[in-house]
Amino acid sequence: MRASTPVTAATAVPESPAGPEDLGRGSGSRRGRQTGREGPHPLARLLRPLGVIVVVVLVVFFIGPILWVGWGSMQEGGGLSGANYDRLVNYGAGLWTYLANTGLVVLVTVVGSLAVSIFAGYAFARLRFPGKNLLFVGILAILMVPHTSLLIPLYIWLDRMGLGNSLVGVGLVMVMYQMPFSVFMMRNSFEGVPRELEEAALIDGCTPRGALRRVVLPGVLPGLVTVALFAFLASWNEFVTPLILLSDGDLYTLPLALVSLVQGDWGMIDFGALQAGVVVSAAPCVALFFFLQRAFVSGFTQGAVKG
Amino acid sequence: MDIASSAPPRRRSSVSSATVRARRQSLRGWLYATPATAVLLGLFVIPLGLAVWMSLHRWPLLGDVQGLNFPDNYTRIPEHRLFADAVLFTVKYTLIIAVVLLVLSLGLALLVQETKRRRTGFLRTAFFLPVVTGLTTAALLFLGLLSPSAGPVDDILGWFGVRVDFLGDPTWALISTVTMMTWRFAGFYMIILLAGLQAIPGDVYEAAAIDGASRWRTLRSVTIPLLRSSLAMSAVLIVTGGLVAFEQFYVLTRGGPDNSTVTMVMTIFRQAFSQFDLGTAAAMSVVVLVGLVLLNVLQLRVLRSKDEVA
Numbered sequence: 001m002r003a004s005t006p007v008t009a010a011t012a013v014p015e016s017p018a019g020p021e022d023l024g025r026g027s028g029s030r031r032g033r034q035t036g037r038e039g040p041h042p043l044a045r046l047l048r049p050l051g052v053i054v055v056v057v058l059v060v061f062f063i064g065p066i067l068w069v070g071w072g073s074m075q076e077g078g079g080l081s082g083a084n085y086d087r088l089v090n091y092g093a094g095l096w097t098y099l100a101n102t103g104l105v106v107l108v109t110v111v112g113s114l115a116v117s118i119f120a121g122y123a124f125a126r127l128r129f130p131g132k133n134l135l136f137v138g139i140l141a142i143l144m145v146p147h148t149s150l151l152i153p154l155y156i157w158l159d160r161m162g163l164g165n166s167l168v169g170v171g172l173v174m175v176m177y178q179m180p181f182s183v184f185m186m187r188n189s190f191e192g193v194p195r196e197l198e199e200a201a202l203i204d205g206c207t208p209r210g211a212l213r214r215v216v217l218p219g220v221l222p223g224l225v226t227v228a229l230f231a232f233l234a235s236w237n238e239f240v241t242p243l244i245l246l247s248d249g250d251l252y253t254l255p256l257a258l259v260s261l262v263q264g265d266w267g268m269i270d271f272g273a274l275q276a277g278v279v280v281s282a283a284p285c286v287a288l289f290f291f292l293q294r295a296f297v298s299g300f301t302q303g304a305v306k307g
Numbered sequence: 308m309d310i311a312s313s314a315p316p317r318r319r320s321s322v323s324s325a326t327v328r329a330r331r332q333s334l335r336g337w338l339y340a341t342p343a344t345a346v347l348l349g350l351f352v353i354p355l356g357l358a359v360w361m362s363l364h365r366w367p368l369l370g371d372v373q374g375l376n377f378p379d380n381y382t383r384i385p386e387h388r389l390f391a392d393a394v395l396f397t398v399k400y401t402l403i404i405a406v407v408l409l410v411l412s413l414g415l416a417l418l419v420q421e422t423k424r425r426r427t428g429f430l431r432t433a434f435f436l437p438v439v440t441g442l443t444t445a446a447l448l449f450l451g452l453l454s455p456s457a458g459p460v461d462d463i464l465g466w467f468g469v470r471v472d473f474l475g476d477p478t479w480a481l482i483s484t485v486t487m488m489t490w491r492f493a494g495f496y497m498i499i500l501l502a503g504l505q506a507i508p509g510d511v512y513e514a515a516a517i518d519g520a521s522r523w524r525t526l527r528s529v530t531i532p533l534l535r536s537s538l539a540m541s542a543v544l545i546v547t548g549g550l551v552a553f554e555q556f557y558v559l560t561r562g563g564p565d566n567s568t569v570t571m572v573m574t575i576f577r578q579a580f581s582q583f584d585l586g587t588a589a590a591m592s593v594v595v596l597v598g599l600v601l602l603n604v605l606q607l608r609v610l611r612s613k614d615e616v617a
Contacts, residue, residue, distance in 0.1 A: 055418065055422075055430070058415070058418070058434070059430070059433050061490065062433050062434050062436065062437055062490065062493075062494070063433050063436065065437075065448055065449070065452055065490065066436060066437070066440075066448075068452065068459060069448050069451065069452075072451075072457075112346075115342060116342045116343050116346055117343075119339040119340070119341075119342055119343070120339065120340050120342065120343035122339055123335075123336045123339035123340045124340075127332050127333075127335055127336035127339065128329070128332055128333070128336065129332065129333040129334075129335075129336025129337055129340070130333060131337075132336065132340075135340060135343070135344060135347070138347050138351075138352070139343065139347055141351075142347075142351055144599065144600050144603050145351075145355065145596055145599075145600075146550075146551035146572060146592075146595060146596065146599060147551070148551070148553060148572045148575055148576060148592065149358060149575075149592035149593070149595060149596045150351070150354050150355065150358070152358065152361070152575070152579050152585060152588050152589055152592055153354040153355070153357035153358040153361055153589065154350070154354045155579075156357065156361070156585070157353060157354050157357055172346070172350060173350055175346055175350075176346050176347070176350040176351055179343065179346060179347070183343060233439070233441075236441065237440075237441025237442065237443060237444065238441075239441070239442070239443040239554050239558075240553060240554060244576075244580070255441060255443040255444065258443070258444075258447055259443060259447070259557075259558055262447065262450060262558070263561070269450075269454070269457075271451050271454060271456065271457035271458075272457075274447060274450070274451055275451055275457075277447070278444055278447050278448045278451070281440075281441060281443075281444045281447075282439075282440045282441070282444050282448075285439040285440055285441065286436065286439055286440070288439070289436070289439040
């Protein structure tokens, strides 16, 4: 149960065709059928206000904390104020340092995931080569291993390779964690582009590379967006990997810095700065969710249906 | 190649050109798969092997390997006072979170499915929104929410004269964490179950309606059985996630109060980075790993996953 859980969802239920946006469709008819059958039973009428209360409680439970933290982060001494954010900016090595550190990890993870999954996805979808199945099973096996079990040897191993206590090392480990999802996603995306389309481009005089660039890549664009999106979410939010691999406080990523804000000095916790930190940490994810919902869903359906 | 050499000359050329093409494709396949293979070997297979190797040796955090220590690293695990407790606690937490999450997500999925069309989108987004926040962020958010000094929950309960020490009491610390995890993950499993719900053909419901089945009876005898694979899938994900629980407790309860919420993975973490004993930590990791792989294989077999490899 991590930020990257959709990974396992996509791999394990390839038949599940719907993302968050698709899901309301078609429900209307069923509802109509059922209410038609039920009729205005007196008990049902009595229970209706109860149902409304349940829905309101649920909405408050799920949305309330987010509204509270957003509102509270802007409050100081009973009025609107940026004081919490000011204290956050100046905390420890400074918010900008932590953001830059997180940015580097995100960059390595996103670029690395894209690079690895474009090539591997194409190879798995289109090419026949010995060892293909073994490699695919090996990549999926990453899902089965708990992160901590790998991080202890990785702590030693990365150090031997000169990547100990390094943000690039953290990013590379994140590429590995994301690989089952990104490779699976891109394999399905490439399979979703009809081979005939590629052949037609070749017949029309495209070089194999040109066909790849002009015909296939646009077709797998939603898949690429999805891979990048989940690589971003996973690396932006990751906590355990940098916790174990980084020993230098100046290299901390945002989640690590926020936790040290809470656990640093025992006793006094600056809850105002914490709220501001939660907002800074959650805002890009919420924004991406609203902007990329469509791309996410189309990528998800395209990638997942074909499994 | 035998076929090619024994075939008549005209056919040989076509066969061998096919062989050349296949060989070229293999070469291209390997070339394209090289980055993935490098990541898999360098950051997964080798560290996994190293974990086993480390578990056989005395290996302090600072410094180098200090000789074979087999089977001591392993035999010491059952004697480890906190580890046995941690296993029990982790299993208990996993069972609780599995029941709570499955019931609530199913409820949410049915609710979203049944509400009026124009409200569906709003409810779905509302329930799903926490999923996009990071787990650590969610835990920090709840740390503020539940704190007596800064959070509103304590004030609200205060109106009713109720006082609860959310993180200072073992039972409440567990309840608080389960609540936070439910908040963070219910929307995700709701989506999985909604997808499952949509795959149920409408005429099944029509048949149930003709038979005069009540709403409750329809849920119990039609919806849930037909939703079995989605429910099983969710259960697998929740159980696996629950057994490797770490961040939620590390941030929210820090394993406290009095080590009452220490999970298996947290024990491993402490053994390595507080006890400076990587050998025993690696041995514990291997034990947890083997247990999880066995459980996963068992679960996947039960699921009879339709997912064909490659």
